[in-house]
Amino acid sequence: MRFFDDIAIGQRRELGSFIFTADAIKNFARQFDPQRFHLDEEEGRKSLFGGLAASGWHVGSVCMKLLVADGQRLAKEALARGEEIAVWGPSPGFRDLRWIKPVLAGDTISFASEVESVRPSEKRPEWGIVQARNTGTNQRGELVFSFLATAFVPRRTPASD
Amino acid sequence: MRFFDDIAIGQRRELGSFIFTADAIKNFARQFDPQRFHLDEEEGRKSLFGGLAASGWHVGSVCMKLLVADGQRLAKEALARGEEIAVWGPSPGFRDLRWIKPVLAGDTISFASEVESVRPSEKRPEWGIVQARNTGTNQRGELVFSFLATAFVPRRTPASD
Numbered sequence: 001m002r003f004f005d006d007i008a009i010g011q012r013r014e015l016g017s018f019i020f021t022a023d024a025i026k027n028f029a030r031q032f033d034p035q036r037f038h039l040d041e042e043e044g045r046k047s048l049f050g051g052l053a054a055s056g057w058h059v060g061s062v063c064m065k066l067l068v069a070d071g072q073r074l075a076k077e078a079l080a081r082g083e084e085i086a087v088w089g090p091s092p093g094f095r096d097l098r099w100i101k102p103v104l105a106g107d108t109i110s111f112a113s114e115v116e117s118v119r120p121s122e123k124r125p126e127w128g129i130v131q132a133r134n135t136g137t138n139q140r141g142e143l144v145f146s147f148l149a150t151a152f153v154p155r156r157t158p159a160s161d
Numbered sequence: 162m163r164f165f166d167d168i169a170i171g172q173r174r175e176l177g178s179f180i181f182t183a184d185a186i187k188n189f190a191r192q193f194d195p196q197r198f199h200l201d202e203e204e205g206r207k208s209l210f211g212g213l214a215a216s217g218w219h220v221g222s223v224c225m226k227l228l229v230a231d232g233q234r235l236a237k238e239a240l241a242r243g244e245e246i247a248v249w250g251p252s253p254g255f256r257d258l259r260w261i262k263p264v265l266a267g268d269t270i271s272f273a274s275e276v277e278s279v280r281p282s283e284k285r286p287e288w289g290i291v292q293a294r295n296t297g298t299n300q301r302g303e304l305v306f307s308f309l310a311t312a313f314v315p316r317r318t319p320a321s322d
Contacts, residue, residue: 032222035229048251056252057222061193064218068196090209091217093259099252147254 001071001078003086004128004153009115015066015134017110020054020103028058041105051104059103059145063134066111089127089152097147101138109136109144116148120155127152162232162239164247165289165314170276176227176295178271181215181264189219202266212265220264220306224295227272250288250313258308262299270297270305277309281316288313 022041029038033055036043044052075085103109113134121127130153136145183202190199194216197204205213236246264270274295282288291314297306 032226033229034226053251055225056254057218057225061218061222064216065193065195068194090214090263091260093217093257093261095257096254097256097258098254100254102251 001075001086001088002153003084004118004120004130004155007115007118007128007130007153009118012112012114013070015063015070015111015113017108018062018066019108020058020062020105022052022105025052025054025058025105028061029055033057044104049102049104051102053105054103054107056099056145059099059109059136060097060147062109063111063136063145063147067113067134070113084156086154088154091149091151094147094149099145101142101144103136103138103144107144108139110138111136113149121152124152126155126157128155129153162236162247162249163314164245165279165281165291165316168276168279168289168291168314170279173273173275174231176224176231176272176274178269179223179227180269181219181223181266183213183266186213186215186219186266189222190216194218205265210263210265212263214266215264215268217260217306220260220270220297221258221308223270224272224297224306224308228274228295231274245317247315249315252310252312255308255310260306262303262305264297264299264305268305269300271299272297274310282313285313287316287318289316290314 026039037047037049037053038055041052078085113132115130116133117131119129121129130151132149134147134149135143138144187200198208198210198214199216202213239246274293276291277294278292280290282290291312293310295308295310296304299305
């Protein structure tokens with residue numbers, strides 16, 4: 001994880017991709033979103049989705065999984081260079097989440113995160129606030145998922161400047 | 162599920178509650194959000210959350226689960242009355258999701274959904290667009306989670322008017 005001081009508007013991270021298999025789609029749906037078009041191929045085909053479709057919360061949760069893995073990768077790289085690791089604060093939420101196109105069984109979704117805004121926190125000078133647009137794109141290059149996340153990111157302590 | 166014509170601003174549904182046990186929190190985290198404060202009590206206590214905390218995506222997914230169960234309950238009631246069931250369209254997304262307070266192991270969160278706006282779709286006269294504020298409140302009455310969902314809801318066909 002990076003420090004606020006190392007983050008700039010426009011920075012983009014490719015987070016990796018995930019294949020939404022029928023099994024993965026149904027497994028999530030059984031736990032959290034048991035609607036027919038998330039549980040059964042035929043019901044999916046008959047629905048507006050046109051096929052067995054992943055729950056939108058599944059798409060978001062997979063994006064979270066890849067964001068966490070990317071953060072852990074960055075932390076390991078920083079450790080390997082002998083650098084201090086930034087511990088990010090909890091996310092207060094996000095804005096403007098869009099499920100733009102269905103994610104159907106067999107689709108491979110590639111996720112990315114791009115910094116949209118950075119500003120120091122007024123109340124807590126040791127923190128900065130970063131907004132990043134997280135997106136998912138399918139194997140045909142179509143944007144299927146997008147949300148604007150907000151994170152509290154620590155600033156480097158004066159001692160390490 | 163109700164038809165657009167039956168939905169009015171201010172209508173509120175209590176969706177039921179869910180106990181976020183340590184096991185449920187860790188099980189979700191292992192699958193989708195393996196950050197330390199979601200996986201381990203001691204790490205949670207040391208974090209800004211102050212305890213083993215549920216992933217925000219877990220809280221959202223549980224809210225989805227209860228929304229679906231509520232819709233299925235409404236559909237069964239309508240069927241029992243011999244009424245037609247409205248089949249809602251896919252959600253295009255939502256706005257303004259807030260994780261207001263941590264959800265910690267043992268917390269019971271009660272979810273509710275309240276209609277904030279209704280309008281006919283301009284492009285598709287057979288559909289209306291409903292915005293509902295979905296919320297989660299803990300056992301101390303504190304609002305912990307909130308988002309504004311958008312749904313396409315069918316209008317009654319002229320034949321059934």
